[in-house]
């Protein structure tokens with residue numbers, strides 16, 4: 456039997472992307488389709504390298520071709536990705552998606568989550584940057600072992616000076632901490648801090664990025680207004696711990712993104728320090744701060760729950776020693792961060808598709 460392109464494409468029209476709710480052919484995800492005798496090969500172009508449904512979609516394609524075209528077909532599928540971006544991001548054109556990491560309260564692990572999320576997205580194959588915009592306590596330099604690092608600058612042909620982000624573990628980083636003495640408190644006044652943060656976006660040589668993660672200061676202040684109103688934001692990730700005091704503040708922080716004047720998609724809630732677990736007894740879980748607070752918060756705002764991270768000594772040690780736990784590819788914590796990163800990327804792709812209205816117009 457001769458297999459034709461039309462038959463294969465017709466079969467693949469039966470495979471739907473569960474997030475984007477359209478079939479893979481309509482979504483223009485099938486590339487470089489080649490057929491030689493009974494060998495069918497193509498590239499499946501996903502919306503993110505961190506796509507959690509990679510294997511499921513691949514299997515569904517093979518099954519559809521075998522079922523609708525020929526049992527004897529030998530199907531080879533390569534995976535590639537083209538990260539989508541929000542429609543309105545004419546500014547900062549080479550940065551596809553700016554993702555804010557926010558918390559209502561300080562000390563809940565926002566910088567830890569932002570750093571590990573960046574590393575996990577990068578490990579999945581995406582081009583990732585990280586801005587530490589926490590004026591009160593920039594901790595990204597410590598978490599990446601870059602306390603004494605000072606970024607250099609370069610001049611463009613047009614005479615503009617651009618800051619060069621520092622690259623570590625494949626992530627491009629800029630922190631307000633790079634521009635201040637770590638032992639001196641920085642008395643940022645509102646406008647000064649806002650201008651400094653704007654420079655980290657506008658006057659830096661970021662190059663092409665799939666995701667730029669922004670570690671915001673806790674709460675809702677000037678920096679939040681500057682960033683949410685000044686830049687095209689793909690969405691915000693909310694970090695909380697399960698205690699009532701943290702949840703009350705997180706609720707306010709989450710509500711801010713939903714205000715009509717701000718209106719930024721909430722990608723979901725991450726519950727950090729969800730339970731304590733001793734490293735040597737990983738099956739023992741102690742819910743010392745209460746249980747499921749983050750999950751319930753997500754439910755009450757009708758936003759996705761992205762996952763929970765336990766309170767474990769190695770996370771603190773990783774942060775202090777400048778090696779985020781997501782770097783340890785064999786570890787269970789790295790796997791948890793990889794799963795969460797996949798869900799974040801998935802939500803970004805869904806929001807971008809919804810904003811674009813018609814998927815064919817996604818750039």
Ligand SMILES: Nc1ncnc2c1ncn2[C@@H]1O[C@H](COP(=O)(O)OP(=O)(O)OP(=O)(O)O)[C@@H](O)[C@H]1O
Nearest residue numbers: 561562563564565566567728765766767770771774
């Ligand atoms: N799940 C965890 N397990 C163990 N330690 C953690 C965990 N999450 C965060 N920590 C530790 O708690 C401390 C505070 O975390 P982090 O700096 O990420 O919080 P933050 O919310 O960004 O704080 P800030 O409000 O100061 O910016 C750090 O020492 C970090 O290593």
